[in-house]
Amino acid sequence: MSVKTLHPDYQIYSPKWRLVRDAVEGESAIKRVPERYLPEFVPKDPERYKRYVERAYFLGVTGRTRAAMSGMVFRKDPSYEIPEQLEELVFNADGAGTSIEHIAKEALGGVLDTGRHCFLLDYPTIDDSIDYETEQNIGARPLLLSYQAESLINWKYEKINGRRVLTLAVLVELVQDENKTNEFDHDVVKNYRVLRLRDGVYTQQMYDDGGQAKSEEFIPRVAGGMPLDHIPLYIVGAENNLPDIDDAPLYDLSVLNVAHYRNNADLEEAGFITGQPTLHMNIGETNPEVFAEQNPDGVQLGSRRGIITQGGSVELVQPEERSLLVQLKESKEKEMVGIGARLIQRGGPSETAEAARINASAESSTLDQVVNNLSYALTGALMDAGRFVGLAPQAVEEIRYDLNTDFFETDLDAQQLMALIQLGDVGILSRSLQREAIRKGRIHIPHETEDQDIDSEIAGTPL
Structure with missing residues (x-):
């Protein structure tokens, strides 16, 4: 076994991931390897098969559906609580100028495509003799790295103190070939980043494309020189x-x-x-040789051409407009609408906004689950970033990054607005809760809001 070993589940799921990735990308990906999705003719006829592929077209329903779901999430900016020491991560999370929001968009698409995406909170290797203040002066800071499902090729979990804990993860990274001789080449090779948890201590090690170790196994340390007691890799799932x-x-x-x-x-x-x-032609009693003599140019269609026969008839044969293939194609279009691809057949002007919400309920619940999983993982990664820079435990616990889950425009009608005002007049709701209700389009008191907090705010609000 080597560092290139694939997890058994990876081998099962990766063909499915490729199918979805290709469907999302659209016709160019579907036709890149034609025989993958359109069976070749038996016996083989390369020229006919080529024309067969060229005439076919792929309706990009999957890609449009994915874009629509992403648009529903990012129609509102994410909300977050991030301390000043980590604010740079918001706009430059990976050290290459990519914002956390952009990383979140990529991750959302990845989870929709494959049911999985990964975040690694990484920190540069610092000499143990360098103190925290010096680290800050040289610009050392944590990085939030994003990995597609295909990059995590192997992993192991062990039960430690009653919990399933990640103890091994192997990530594939594509990097420029260091041995290239031509500066204009774009050759890339695979590197393998191995994350381990050894005796409760997080370590890293790099391997090259040949599976040979490129570095010694080292311990990334948080501020103050302490190691992490877990692998800071967050695997986001579609369900959990x-x-x-x-x-x-x-x-x-x-x-x-x-x-x-x-x-x-x-x-x-x-x-x-x-x-x-x-063209179907009945030449009647005319001898074929005689017909050929009388019609030396053969049979030509058109109003200025004619043919000579003794008796017989001529007719054009055409297929009927409807066929089983047409019915099969239309049936699948209706099924795609049922799954969530309403972009093919959207309701007309008579469809109300409420009807649109009801039609999308299944997709919304799935999307809500994915978004919550993403928010949880991003928050966890940022909390690790806080540990790396030496934040106090209380400050770390206050970090959060939440993606929008208000997927539809919602407005309170006049009756609801009046009820909202009356609830404020009689001391049930505070002004902040009233404003929040207007923003969200529904009257709702968060579970974490205590009655005494509401009462205190109402008591402190001037008339």
Whole structure:
């Protein structure tokens, strides 16, 4: 076994991930390896197969659905509580100028595509003799690194003190080839970053493309020189953030999208073969040799051309407009609408906003789950960042990063607004809760808000 060993679950799920990734990217990806999604003819006919692929088109439902779901989340900015020492991470999380919001968008797409995405909170290797103040002066700071599901090729969990704890993770990173001789080359090689938990201490080690160690195993240390007692890798799932791989939310839609593509390819092929009028000519009693002599130019269609026969008839044969292939294709379009691809057939002007919300309820609940998992993971990574820079435990616990879960525009009607005002008049709601209700479009008191807090705010509000 080597550092390149793949986890058994990785081998099971990676083909599904590729299917969804291709469906999201669209026609260019679907046709990149044509035989992957359109079976070749038997016996083989390369020229005909090439035309078969060219005529087919892929309806980009999966990609549009994913973009719509992302738009629902990021129509409002994330909310966060981040101390001053970590504020730079908001706008430059990975050291390359990528904001946390951008990383969150990429991660949301990744979880929708594969059911999994990873965040690693990394910190530069600092000499043990350097104190915290010197670290700050040289600009050492934590980095939030983002990894697609395909990058985490192996992992192990162990039960420690009754909890499942991540003890091994192998991440693949694509880097420029250090041995290239031409500065204009774009060759990349794989590096393997191995994260371990040894006797309760977090370590890292790098391996090259050949599986050989590039560095010694080292211990990343937080401010003050202490090691971490856990691997700061956060694996986000579609259902939860537990070790097992979750099913990709967009997988079923992708399968149907590709099946629709196959029906479309067959329909276009059938249309090409049978859709053009076919001339059927009955030459009656005319001898074929005589017919050839009388019509030296053969049979030509058009109003200024004619043919000579003794009896017989001529007709054009065309297929009927409806066919089984058309019905299969339309059936899949309706199924895609049911799964969540309403971008194909959206309701007309008569559809109300409430009806649109009801139609999207299944997708919203799945999306809500994914978003909450992402927020939890990002918050955990940022809390580790706080530990690396030496924040007090209380300050670390106050860190949070929450993505928007208000996916639809909601407004209070006149009756609800009047009720909201009256609740304030009789001392049930404070002004801050009234304003929050107007923002969210619904009257709601958060569970964590204590009655005495509301009463204190009302008592301190001038009339």
